[in-house]
Amino acid sequence: MAKQNLPRPTDAELAILRVLWERGPSTVREVTDALHEERGTGYTTALKLMQIMTDKGLVLRNDSQRTHVYEAVAAAEETQQQLVRDLLERAFGGSAQQLVLQALSSKKASRAELAEIRKLIDEMEKKAK
Amino acid sequence: MAKQNLPRPTDAELAILRVLWERGPSTVREVTDALHEERGTGYTTALKLMQIMTDKGLVLRNDSQRTHVYEAVAAAEETQQQLVRDLLERAFGGSAQQLVLQALSSKKASRAELAEIRKLIDEMEKKAK
């Protein structure tokens, strides 16, 4: 059952996923602590969200111990790709070029980043041949 | 008062904005017709959304005629940039490179698109000097 049919995470859910991606499998307490500074998230709030996310299939819960351990089902890259594809359709009419343009101009990418992206484009052009 | 403080449009609101961007100032009927095919949106639904969007400041209403005419407050590019910046922070930790990478690989950009993007990067590198 179906990594591909995962729902789009909400804002609060995405914040939790980011912690899980960074830390790896974590307890509610650990996620709460990580989110408390930037978001002021309380313990029961994080717990409830993570329970909902378990129902949705966004995270997996290991409850073999009293303190349950949660981990993200989809890797960061998968979810990011889903979100980008979604935004692409909803806001850009599918034009990847327009999206990239806005991405590069909104936050000034560093010189190094630009070089990286250029390299990526070179590779894609080769493959496209 | 504050184009810059416009709230992030919801999914349904964004669909309406896209119609307004494409058609220019439009009536509820026109927006409904445009959205009915792809979304099955009913008249009162579109009306209600557009009234809410007026309250939020996303659209402007000209009610000098009996049939009101709505127009988007922010240009497509502004809103798109806002959405990209938002996604960048929420999902990519601010790494434009990662976002561009996912954008280019998720939907295969065409050869022409890649060339356009390369041109853009060239320009940005010049400016960065």
Added chain:
DNA sequence: CTGTTTCTACGAAACTCTTCGTTGACATTA
């Protein structure tokens, strides 16, 4: 063993989002 802390579970409150039925005003036309 008793009191304290830590955890999960549950439910509810407040809010937003989306949809649509109904109503009354206005316009068109027959």
Added chain:
DNA sequence: TAATGTCAACGAAGAGTTTCGTAGAAACAG
């Protein structure tokens, strides 16, 4: 003018989101 159609306004329903209070079980400290 009477019937018909179009419009904005309003309210409410239903779902989803986010937050948190409370309760009970488990672990732990004295």
